[in-house]
Amino acid sequence: MEIDILFDDPAWEATALEPLAGAAFRASFAALDLPADRFIISVLACDDARIAMLNGEFRGKDTPTNVLSWPAEDRAPDRAGDMPHLPAPAAQDPPIELGDIALALGVITREAAEAEKSFDHHLSHLLVHGLLHLLGFDHIHDADAALMEGLETRILARLGIADPY
Incomplete structure (x- = not known):
């Protein structure tokens, strides 16, 4: 697995x-029975101002948020509540670029403090959450949210992190 991190x-x-x-990424891939070494993920570690700009540009919301994801490919399921179309990389193929995740330090720090959670646990949750978005999971519809949140809970348990929901 290749993780390209830009410390903005x-x-x-x-x-x-x-x-x-x-x-977080290894645990996510293991939970989905995907070979971690076949993927590339890019992460932007930014401040609240930068993520607010990105949130405004891409989602029309001019406020900071904790995490944003931009999948390289649409892997959404055909019906709400179904599994996304997960990649099936062959060993001889080059690694698959899954997309980009942006994280805002200030928002994450504040949320962790307000929820009385460890910063590292909250960040791990958001990394899992962002990666699942890259893989086609979403939480817009109740059935999709139940699938995604259940998977997040199982992945975080592998990391020794309590259910965030």
Whole structure:
């Protein structure tokens, strides 16, 4: 697995983003029975102002958010509540670029404090959440949300993190 991290906000360098991303992504791929070494993920570690700009540009919401994801390919299921069309990389093929995830340090820090959660646990949850979006999972419809949240809970349990819901 290749994880390309761009530290847009130098304050991120004081966090454990790199090892947490590796652990969260490996646990996610294992839960889905996907070979982690066949994928590339890009992560933008930014501040609240940058993510607010991106949120405004791509979602029409001019406010900061904790995580944004841009899948390289639409893998959405045909019906709400069904599994997305997960990639099936062959060993001889080059790794598949799944897309980009952006994370906002200030929002994540505030949310963790408000929920009385560990920053690392909350960040791990958002890394899993972002990766699942890249793989075609969503939470717009109740059936999709139940599938995605259930999977997140199982993945986080593999990491020793309590159910965030």
